[in-house]
Structure formats: C-alpha cells, structure tokens
Amino acid sequence: MHVVHVASEVFPYSRSGGLGDVLGALPAQQAKLGAEVTVVSPWYASITEPVREVWRGELNELPRDLGEVRVAEAVREGVRYVFVGLSVFDRPGLYHEDDVYRFSMFGRAVLPVLARLRLLPTVLHGHDWQAALVVARARLARLRTVYTIHNLQYQGKWNMYEGRYWTALPEFAYGLDGLEYFGEINLMKGGLNFAHQVTTVSPTYAQEITTPEYGEGLDGLLTRLSIEGRLSGIINGLDQERWNPRSDPYVPSFSDxxxxxxxxxxxxxxxxxxxxxxxxxxxxxxxxxxxxxxxxxxxxxxxxxxxxxxxxxxxxxxxxxxxxxxxxxxxxxxxxxxxxxxxxxxxxxxxxxxxxxxxxxxxxxxxxxxxxxxxxxxxxxxxxxxxxxxxxxxxxxxxxxxxxxxxxxxxxxxxxxxxxxxxxxxLDFSWSGPARQYLHLYQRLTGQ
Structure with a gap:
C-alpha cells in the first residue's frame, strides 16, 4: 500500500503548529507498520533542512505565468518527502494573505508532480483546507481519498470569479455538492464533498462539528457525512522521542x-x-x-x-x-x-x-x-x-x-x-494506535 499525505507543513522542514507535528510523526509510524509512505508539501524558501532537487520544468496543468516548477526530495525515517517549489512559495514564512491562490496552484501541481516521479498512490490523504483541492482532483482521477480536518475554522474561501479560474475544476464541481458556498468557493467544503472518507482529530470534535455551535457553517454537510458513515474521529498521537522527559536534551532528565x-x-x-x-x-x-x-x-x-x-x-x-x-x-x-x-x-x-x-x-x-x-x-x-x-x-x-x-x-x-x-x-499517547486506525481505514477503502 502506497499512502501519499498532502499537507501545507511538515516537521522538521516547515511548521507553524500542530499540523506540522502530525505530519512529522504519523507518516513515520505508518512506515514502521509496513506501508510505503510519501509526504507532499510546498518547498518554502524558509526550509533549511537538506533536500535534493530531482526535477525541474513546466507543467501544462499550471498557468504559464507561474513559471518553472522545482521538485525536491528527502528521505527520513523510511518516509519519502516531496517538496513542490513554485514561485508563490519563494517568500519568507509559510502563510500569507493570498493563500487561497497559492494553495490552489499547489493543489493543481501535486498530481502532475507525482506522475512525473512515478509515484502512484493507493490512497491520497489530504490535510486541512490547503490540501482540499488535491483531494478533489484525486477523486476526479479515480483515486481513493481521505480528508482530515485539523481545524474547521479555516476553510479557504474566496470569490467565485477568481476562485474558479485558480482552481480550474470541471463546471459541475462548483455546485452545492462541490465547492460553492453562499456564492463563493470554499476549498474545505470541496474536500469534504469529494473525499471518500472524512476524519477529524478526535472523536468528540467529530461529534461537535455536526452542531451549529462548532460547525462553522458546514454543520449540515458534516451531519450528512456522519449519517452516511463517512465522518469519524481519530485522536492524534504524540512524538514520544521528541517529547521524552527521560532523554530531553533541553531539560534535566527525570521520570517522576x-x-x-x-x-x-x-x-x-x-x-x-x-x-x-x-x-x-x-x-x-x-x-x-x-x-x-x-x-x-x-x-x-x-x-x-x-x-x-x-x-x-x-x-x-x-x-x-x-x-x-x-x-x-x-x-x-x-x-x-x-x-x-x-x-x-x-x-x-x-x-x-x-x-x-x-x-x-x-x-x-x-x-x-x-x-x-x-x-x-x-x-x-x-x-x-x-x-x-x-x-x-x-x-x-x-x-x-x-x-x-x-x-x-x-x-x-x-x-x-x-x-x-x-x-x-x-499514559500512552504514542502514534502506534492512531497510525493503525488510519491504515485500517485505508484498507477498508481499497479492499487491501
């Protein structure tokens, strides 16, 4: 089984919060359990960890004014990391005000880059709104897809006119069962609609987001997904080595x-x-x-x-x-x-x-x-x-x-x-249990 994770950040290459931590630990644990795992993320100008450029050229799937695409790789703990370099990621830092445009370009580049590298996924697993367009495109390409909500508050909304041009999906994708949200595009809504299975990062949060109080305007859609058996919660794990009081290089070691x-x-x-x-x-x-x-x-x-x-x-x-x-x-x-x-x-x-x-x-x-x-x-x-x-x-x-x-x-x-x-x-907060739960989910989707 080849699992491809797509996310806007991954520790130790890029990180602003918990999303980066998850992508730094979950794929490695899945690799230990026997899966072939690839993580795809932007090649930010701020990445200082060593990576190796493996491809450079233009992609027909992107606007020509975006210029050349650069692709780099690194291997760490049995996981292949693929970094997609676009001119929109050449600025310092990870996130900016034009992120809907930036991650729309990223979303259009991921599948062509994987094809160039001959990395065909058994399951494509997208994380948060920045990867939602990749999930939609993967579903249209008849790949099995999982989409994880890490924070429902941030959804990737933009006006329909520019959003349609940026995302470049078939016409039917902009209806109520696609990206349309009160006259705008909503990338996260598209991810939810197109994914075969939707997860979020705790069982209680999976229940909460089906209510108006926590649903951020998408509670109706999430309730339907829950009724259909397409929404579940899998608790995140913790990197036990990075956070270990017995071996932490930053503090006096202790066990009690x-x-x-x-x-x-x-x-x-x-x-x-x-x-x-x-x-x-x-x-x-x-x-x-x-x-x-x-x-x-x-x-x-x-x-x-x-x-x-x-x-x-x-x-x-x-x-x-x-x-x-x-x-x-x-x-x-x-x-x-x-x-x-x-x-x-x-x-x-x-x-x-x-x-x-x-x-x-x-x-x-x-x-x-x-x-x-x-x-x-x-x-x-x-x-x-x-x-x-x-x-x-x-x-x-x-x-x-x-x-x-x-x-x-x-x-x-x-x-x-x-x-x-x-x-x-x-208490055991290791990634072993959650990683197995995700692998079981992939197996149900693929029959493997």
Missing part, C-alpha cells in the same frame, strides 16, 4: 515528580520567579485558545500562581501579555521557541488550556508526559485525552470558570497530586 523538581527550579531561576506554583501555557495567542480568558483571570491568578506564557498571534492579546509581563509573577515570551517550550512543559506545576474549541490539541499530551497537570475546558480532544483523575476540567468559557478550576488544582492535597502526576506520566 521528585526528579521534576530540578526542571521546576531551573524555570524559576530563568524567569526570576518566587516559590508560588507555576501555571503555564504554550499556545497560539487567539480567542479560540481562550487566551483572552486567561488574561481576564490574571488579576486573581497572580495572587496564588506564577504564570508563564509562550506564544504569538493576536496583536491585542500580545500587547496585553506584554503589559502583564511587568508583574513579578508573570513571564511572557513572544513567538515560538522550541527549547524554551520544553523547559516550560517540564518545569511548570500545571498547564492551562481554556480553549473555546480544540480539535485535538497536543500541548495537554506533552504536559502530562512531563508530569504537568492540565487545566482544560471540556471540549474536543481535551475531553478525549485528559482523564478526570489526572487533569482539572471546567465547562463554561469564562475566566471565572477557569479560575475555579485553577483553585481546585491548587487545593489538591500533595499525595493526591503525586498520584495524578504518576498517572499522567504513565
């Missing part, structure tokens, strides 16, 4: 609560914190992540906690946290910093995830692996991954509910806390 104390003291020293427990978060700064709730709760939280935040995003939230960083019990570092994130996960006492919605989430899994207990809102993958006898849950998306859950954590007796930490560090 007692050993964790060295990491906690190092984090206190790094940020000049006092002896109050450390509440941390590593997150994109967005209302989806509930970061505004955390900021609203800060006046009360700093009475009992040190608060450490690492992340970037919304300018207003960034400005608010920058102001709060003047407080002796608040430490804020803007942007993403891989070594620092490891030190925070390892050294914190508890980890806050007050998300309004959370398709799966990796941070809570990482935190538990490092013995840092999550304080989470009951939604999506947080429900599916954080046991009630490990973390602390709250229902309402309010700063008062978040503060109450933090109080419950703070008032937990030491013996009970130690038991929760031991349980957290024993």
């Amino acid at each position: 609560l007692r050993g964790k104390q060295a990491a906690t003291q190092a984090l206190r020293k790094e940020f000049g914190l006092d002896d109050a427990p450390i509440l941390a978060t590593v997150s994109r700064l967005a209302e989806q992540k509930g970061m505004d709730l955390l900021i609203e709760a800060l006046p009360e939280l700093v009475k009992d906690w040190n608060v450490v935040v690492l992340g970037g995003g919304d300018p207003l939230l960034t400005a608010a946290l920058t102001g709060w960083a003047q407080h002796p019990r608040v430490a804020f570092t803007q942007g993403m910093n891989e070594p620092l994130s490891h030190r925070i996960y390892a050294g914190a006492y508890a980890f806050a995830m007050p998300s309004r919605f959370e398709p799966c989430g990796l941070s809570q899994m990482i935190a538990m692996r490092y013995g840092t207990l999550p304080i989470v809102r009951e939604t999506g993958g947080l429900v599916d991954t954080v046991p009630h006898d490990v973390g602390f849950h709250f229902r309402d998306a309010t700063h008062t509910a978040l503060k109450a859950a933090c109080d419950a954590a703070l008032n937990t007796p030491p013996a009970e806390w130690a038991r929760r930490v031991d349980h957290a560090m024993s």
Whole structure:
C-alpha cells in the first residue's frame, strides 16, 4: 500500500503548529507498520533542512505565468518527502494573505508532480483546507481519498470569479455538492464533498462539528457525512522521542515528580520567579485558545500562581501579555521557541488550556508526559485525552470558570497530586494506535 499525505507543513522542514507535528510523526509510524509512505508539501524558501532537487520544468496543468516548477526530495525515517517549489512559495514564512491562490496552484501541481516521479498512490490523504483541492482532483482521477480536518475554522474561501479560474475544476464541481458556498468557493467544503472518507482529530470534535455551535457553517454537510458513515474521529498521537522527559536534551532528565523538581527550579531561576506554583501555557495567542480568558483571570491568578506564557498571534492579546509581563509573577515570551517550550512543559506545576474549541490539541499530551497537570475546558480532544483523575476540567468559557478550576488544582492535597502526576506520566499517547486506525481505514477503502 502506497499512502501519499498532502499537507501545507511538515516537521522538521516547515511548521507553524500542530499540523506540522502530525505530519512529522504519523507518516513515520505508518512506515514502521509496513506501508510505503510519501509526504507532499510546498518547498518554502524558509526550509533549511537538506533536500535534493530531482526535477525541474513546466507543467501544462499550471498557468504559464507561474513559471518553472522545482521538485525536491528527502528521505527520513523510511518516509519519502516531496517538496513542490513554485514561485508563490519563494517568500519568507509559510502563510500569507493570498493563500487561497497559492494553495490552489499547489493543489493543481501535486498530481502532475507525482506522475512525473512515478509515484502512484493507493490512497491520497489530504490535510486541512490547503490540501482540499488535491483531494478533489484525486477523486476526479479515480483515486481513493481521505480528508482530515485539523481545524474547521479555516476553510479557504474566496470569490467565485477568481476562485474558479485558480482552481480550474470541471463546471459541475462548483455546485452545492462541490465547492460553492453562499456564492463563493470554499476549498474545505470541496474536500469534504469529494473525499471518500472524512476524519477529524478526535472523536468528540467529530461529534461537535455536526452542531451549529462548532460547525462553522458546514454543520449540515458534516451531519450528512456522519449519517452516511463517512465522518469519524481519530485522536492524534504524540512524538514520544521528541517529547521524552527521560532523554530531553533541553531539560534535566527525570521520570517522576521528585526528579521534576530540578526542571521546576531551573524555570524559576530563568524567569526570576518566587516559590508560588507555576501555571503555564504554550499556545497560539487567539480567542479560540481562550487566551483572552486567561488574561481576564490574571488579576486573581497572580495572587496564588506564577504564570508563564509562550506564544504569538493576536496583536491585542500580545500587547496585553506584554503589559502583564511587568508583574513579578508573570513571564511572557513572544513567538515560538522550541527549547524554551520544553523547559516550560517540564518545569511548570500545571498547564492551562481554556480553549473555546480544540480539535485535538497536543500541548495537554506533552504536559502530562512531563508530569504537568492540565487545566482544560471540556471540549474536543481535551475531553478525549485528559482523564478526570489526572487533569482539572471546567465547562463554561469564562475566566471565572477557569479560575475555579485553577483553585481546585491548587487545593489538591500533595499525595493526591503525586498520584495524578504518576498517572499522567504513565499514559500512552504514542502514534502506534492512531497510525493503525488510519491504515485500517485505508484498507477498508481499497479492499487491501
């Protein structure tokens, strides 16, 4: 079986968040289980990992003014990585305001590139809206397709006039059963309609997105897919080697609560914190992540906690946290910093995830692996991954509910806390189970 994953980012070559982490780990695990696996992603100007150019030329399937296409390869952990170089990806960074155009060009290039390299997929597996056009084109080419929603909020919408020209699909594809969405094109809707099977990254999120509250305008379509048996949830895994407190190069190694104390003291020293427990978060700064709730709760939280935040995003939230960083019990570092994130996960006492919605989430899994207990809102993958006898849950998306859950954590007796930490560090979040679930799904689709 040859599985071809298509995604806008893949760790360690390109990454802005959880999508890149998933594509860095899931294909490798599938390769270990015996599948032939290829990952196709853009060849961004910012990629610094070594890759080898294998083809260069023009593709008839693309507009001529796009110029030459460059294709590179790399092999890592038994997985072939194919990078499609287009002029629209020559800018610094991964994402820009014209991404619907950029990923439409990418979507038109993927299948011709695979044909040039003689890489015929048994199953093509597209991820999020940036790969939706590839899924639609693969279905039209009679390939078996799986489409995974990592975050339904971002759908790839544009006006119909330019969108039709960019995507260049047959006329029937722009109807209600295709890409049309209130007079616009919607790439994600096209992926949902054309895929043989749709998955999302946790069972609870798969249920939530069939409701108006979480369905982002596509709840009707998703409900139909669910009724037809074409929608399911498979929880994400975690790269157990990259996130391993016993061998992490960025923190003092430890395997239990007692050993964790060295990491906690190092984090206190790094940020000049006092002896109050450390509440941390590593997150994109967005209302989806509930970061505004955390900021609203800060006046009360700093009475009992040190608060450490690492992340970037919304300018207003960034400005608010920058102001709060003047407080002796608040430490804020803007942007993403891989070594620092490891030190925070390892050294914190508890980890806050007050998300309004959370398709799966990796941070809570990482935190538990490092013995840092999550304080989470009951939604999506947080429900599916954080046991009630490990973390602390709250229902309402309010700063008062978040503060109450933090109080419950703070008032937990030491013996009970130690038991929760031991349980957290024993949980298995490896990719082995999810990778097998996806392979079984492919087998059902193909009869192999």
